Amino acid sequence: MLLAMRSNFLIHRQLLKSCCNRKFEFKFQSQFLRFYSGNNSLNNDDSNLMKGNLGSNSSGKSLDDLDFKKHHKIRSQIELLIQDYAKKPIPKLTYQLLTEYKPPLTDNDNFMLSIKTINLLLSYTCRRLNALQQLPYIAVLNPNIEISNSLYLKTLQSLLSIEYPYGLHNKENMVKLLSGFLDDHQDTLETLSRGLQEIIEFYPKEKTFKFLNEHLRDRISMKLLATHYLALVDQTKKIENENLKDFKMVGILHKELKISELVKQVTEYVGDLTFVNYDRIVPVKIVQGEDITFPCIPTNLEYILTEVIKNSSRAHIETSTPDNDLAEKPIEIAIFRHDYDNELEIRIRDFGGGIAPQVEANMFDYSYSTVEESKKDNGVEACMIPGEVINNVCGMGFGLPLCRAYMELFEGRLDIQSLYGWGTDVYLKLLGPTENELK
Numbered sequence: 288m289l290l291a292m293r294s295n296f297l298i299h300r301q302l303l304k305s306c307c308n309r310k311f312e313f314k315f316q317s318q319f320l321r322f323y324s325g326n327n328s329l330n331n332d333d334s335n336l337m338k339g340n341l342g343s344n345s346s347g348k349s350l351d352d353l354d355f356k357k358h359h360k361i362r363s364q365i366e367l368l369i370q371d372y373a374k375k376p377i378p379k380l381t382y383q384l385l386t387e388y389k390p391p392l393t394d395n396d397n398f399m400l401s402i403k404t405i406n407l408l409l410s411y412t413c414r415r416l417n418a419l420q421q422l423p424y425i426a427v428l429n430p431n432i433e434i435s436n437s438l439y440l441k442t443l444q445s446l447l448s449i450e451y452p453y454g455l456h457n458k459e460n461m462v463k464l465l466s467g468f469l470d471d472h473q474d475t476l477e478t479l480s481r482g483l484q485e486i487i488e489f490y491p492k493e494k495t496f497k498f499l500n501e502h503l504r505d506r507i508s509m510k511l512l513a514t515h516y517l518a519l520v521d522q523t524k525k526i527e528n529e530n531l532k533d534f535k536m537v538g539i540l541h542k543e544l545k546i547s548e549l550v551k552q553v554t555e556y557v558g559d560l561t562f563v564n565y566d567r568i569v570p571v572k573i574v575q576g577e578d579i580t581f582p583c584i585p586t587n588l589e590y591i592l593t594e595v596i597k598n599s600s601r602a603h604i605e606t607s608t609p610d611n612d613l614a615e616k617p618i619e620i621a622i623f624r625h626d627y628d629n630e631l632e633i634r635i636r637d638f639g640g641g642i643a644p645q646v647e648a649n650m651f652d653y654s655y656s657t658v659e660e661s662k663k664d665n666g667v668e669a670c671m672i673p674g675e676v677i678n679n680v681c682g683m684g685f686g687l688p689l690c691r692a693y694m695e696l697f698e699g700r701l702d703i704q705s706l707y708g709w710g711t712d713v714y715l716k717l718l719g720p721t722e723n724e725l726k
C-alpha cells in the first residue's frame with residue numbers, strides 16, 4: 288500500500304513538473320474529457336475546481352503559485368483521470384477501423400478521424416501509465432523505467448493540450464502532435480527493456496512478461512494509429528495536388544501488395560546486416576507464389592519477415608562448415624493465397640540445424656536469446672521496428688515475441704516447426720481485410 292502510494296506520488300510529481308512547464312490548460316482538459324468519456328468520474332465540482340484553479344479566473348497562473356491543498360486536489364484529479372481512462376475498454380484494432388476513412392479525406396472525415404485517434408491514444412496512454420504505476424517500487428525507481436514513464440506522461444500532456452473542438456480541426460497541429468509522439472517514443476522499447484532486465488531478479492518473470500506483452504501490444508497499436516493518421520493526411524494531399532485517381536494505400540494498409548517484392552527488399556536488408564556481422568550473405572529463394580499479391584500492412588509484414596529471415600540466416604551461417612557450406616544454401620520461401628477465407632500464408636524454411644528443445648521451450652519469452660552476452664548490444668546485428676530504427680534491441684531476444692505480437696494484432700498467427708538437427712519452418716498466416724472494406 289505504502290509502496291503504491293509512493294509510486295503514485297512520483298508519477299504525480301512528474302506530471303506536475305511537466306504541467307508547470309507548459310502551463311496546462313485544465314479548462315480545456317476537463318471539457319475535452321467530458322466530451323469523450325461521456326460518464327467519466329469528473330463531476331461538476333471537480334471540473335469547477337480545475338477551472339477555478341487554472342481556468343479563466345486564474346489566467347497566467349502556474350502550478351507553482353498554488354498552495355499544497357490545491358496541488359493535492361489537482362494531483363488527485365490527474366490520478367483519477369489516468370485510472371478512469373485506463374479502465375475504459377479499448378476496441379480491438381481492426382481493418383474495419385483502418386478503412387473507415389479513405390483518402391482523400393474530407394474535412395468531416397478528418398475531424399472524425401482526429402476524434403477517434405486522440406480518444407484511442409488517450410486510453411492507451413492512460414492504460415500504460417496505470418500499468419507502469421502498478422509495478423513495484425523498485426521498478427518505478429529504476430531510471431530506465433522512469434524514462435518510459437515520463438514519456439507517457441508527456442504524451443498524456445500533449446494529448447490533453449488539444450483545444451476542443453477547434454484543435455481537432457487544425458490538421459497542422461494534429462500532424463505536429465502525432466509526429467512528435469512518434470519521435471518521442473522511438474527509443475522507449477530499448478529503454479524499457481533495459482529497465483526491466485535490471486529488475487527482473489526482484490520481480491516474478493511471469494509478471495514481467497505479462498507487463499511486456501501488454502505494453503508492446505499497446506505500443507504497437509498506438510504507433511499504428513498515429514502512423515495511419517499521418518499517412519492518410521499525406522495521401523489526401525498527394526491525391527489533391529497530383530490529381531491521382533487510384534491510390535494503392537489506405538493509410539498504412541496496402542490494397543494489393545506484391546509479397547515477393549517485399550521479401551526481396553527484406554532479404555537485401557538482412558543480407559547487409561549479416562555481411563557486416565559475419566561477412567556472409569545467405570541467399571533467399573522464392574520457391575512458390577512469386578506473383579501473389581495480398582492486402583496487408585507492409586510495415587508490419589516487413590518487420591516480421593526481417594526478424595524471421597534474420598534468425599534463419601544466423602542459423603545457416605553459424606552451423607555452416609566447409610563440408611556442408613550451409614551459408615551458401617538458400618533459405619526457401621513459399622507464398623500461398625487462399626481466397627476462400629481471405630488468408631495469406633508464408634512459409635520460411637531454413638536448413639540451419641533446427642532449434643534445440645530447451646531453446647524451443649523459451650524462444651517466445653522476452654529477453655530470451657542464445658546470442659552470447661559479449662555479442663549483445665554491439666549495434667551491428669541491427670533490427671528494425673516499423674517506423675523506427677533500434678540498433679541495440681538486437682540479440683536481446685525480442686525478435687520472436689514481437690513478431691507474434693504483430694501477427695496477432697490482426698488475427699494472424701505465427702507457428703514454428705523445427706526438426707532438431709535439420710532445420711526450421713516458420714509459418715506466417717495473415718488474415719486480410721474484406722473486399723467491402725477496401726472498396
Ligand SMILES: Nc1ncnc2c1ncn2[C@@H]1O[C@H](COP(=O)(O)OP(=O)(O)OP(=O)(O)O)[C@@H](O)[C@H]1O
Nearest residue numbers: 598599602650656657681682683684685686687711
Ligand atoms: N530459424 C532458427 N533456427 C535456429 N534457432 C532459431 C531460429 N529462430 C530462432 N531461433 C532461436 O530462438 C532464439 C530466440 O529468437 P529471437 O528472434 O526471439 O531472439 P534473438 O534472435 O536471439 O534476438 P533478436 O531477435 O532480439 O535480435 C534465438 O536466440 C535462437 O536461438
Ligand SMILES: [Mg+2]
Nearest residue numbers: 594598686687
Ligand atoms: Mg531474432
